[in-house]
Amino acid sequence: MSLRINTNTAAMNALRNLTNVSDNFARSIERLSSGLRINRGADDPAGLIISENLRAQMVGLAQATANAQDAANLVKTAEGALDEIHNLLRTMRQLAVHAANTGVNDLTAVQADQTQIRSALESLNRIAEQTQFGTKKLLDGTAGISAQVTDTARLAGIFMGSTFNGVIVQSGEVTITVNTAATRATVAGTATYASVNSSIALVAGGSTGAGGTVVINGQSITVTGNDTVQTLIDRINALTSVTGVSAMFSYANGSGVVYLTQVNYGANFKIEANQSATLLFSGVNASSSTGVDAVVTVQVTTSAGVTSATFTGGRASG
Structure with a gap:
């Protein structure tokens, strides 16, 4: 029995060409629809590797740009808060300089300046506590770092x-x-009073029926004979932001005296007090003290x- 193979070379060439054209057409349609030259590894293996590396770099650069923008927004938030803090500090300095003009200002004006300064300090604390970016506090000190040296x-x-x-x-x-x-400068008065509510005119051994003036670190405080010791203390404390000196009533040996304390520590801070009448001191008209470093x-x-x-x-x- 003999075998025969029927061939049609022309038909086989036509089929091969038709298949190639169909594959190329399908590839072109795929590229047109996706907009990409490389849709699978078989399209261009080397080009695919290069394109994937470039995509990875592009994603990283895009995220780095977003991170930089987030950092810029954080800095802008902190900068806005610091601008407000600077405005408050300038206002406080202006008030302090205004309060130092004792030749014009009376006690009411100085107390008003002090009240506004206290309000500014509260605003400073509030800004520091509440300024945040997302949930991260920016100015309250929680971002501080404490380190221990081991090397x-x-x-x-x-x-x-x-x-x-x-x-x-x-x-x-x-x-x-x-x-x-370090210690603070302190001055203990020697003029004695029965209580903090005693009249200035009732100082033991004194003759202050008409009141007088106390000068503390260059700032004058005036009282009348009808004012109480508490009034004198309040007026001294109203100028603490200017003089750096606070006053309190203290009992010693059964009698009360006015006690002056410098609010800051060290040798750069002192108390210099003098009087025109027996308000703080008995037998002398001045006293001074300096802190210790x-x-x-x-x-x-x-x-x-x-x-x-x-x-x-x-x-x-x-």
Whole structure:
């Protein structure tokens, strides 16, 4: 039995060409509909790898741009709050300068300035507490960082109101010793009163029936003989933001005196008080006091030896 193969070369060539044309047509329609030259790896393997890398970079750059915009918005939020804080600080300075004009201002004007300053301080605290971006607080201090040094080779110095110079290259320990604690200036009055509600005219051994004037750190406070000791204390405290001095009534040996205290610590802050009548002091017309700076010794001990420095009022000698 013989076998025969029927062939039609022309028909087979036509079929092959038709298949190729159909495949090319389908590929062209796919590219036209998707808008992409590469729709699958078979279209261009090398080009597909390059395009995927470029897509990854584009996505990363787009997100980096969005992150930068978010950071810019955060900074703008903080900047807006800081602008308000700066405006409040300028207003407070203006009020302080206005209150210092004792030649024109009476006690009511000074107290009004002080009230506005207290309101500004409350606004400052409120802005610091409430300024946030999303849920992140920006100005309340929660973004602060506390760090502990474990590698002393990276510790180049210590800052404590000043700079402790030197380089620590070996492990050891740092010892901080408070030699002298900072104190505030204080002045105890010697004119005695039965109580804080006593009339100024009833000071023991005094002759203040017509009242008088007390000058504290250059600021004058005037009272009449009908005013009480509490009135004198209130007027002194109304000027605390200017003088830095507060007053209180204190009992000693069964009698009450007016006690003056500087609100700040250190030798740069003092109390200078004088009087035109026996209001605060008996037998003398003036008294003064100066605070004391803190003295701290910082000692760094390593296997190489001991290095120390003494800070007075936040400054190291040498």
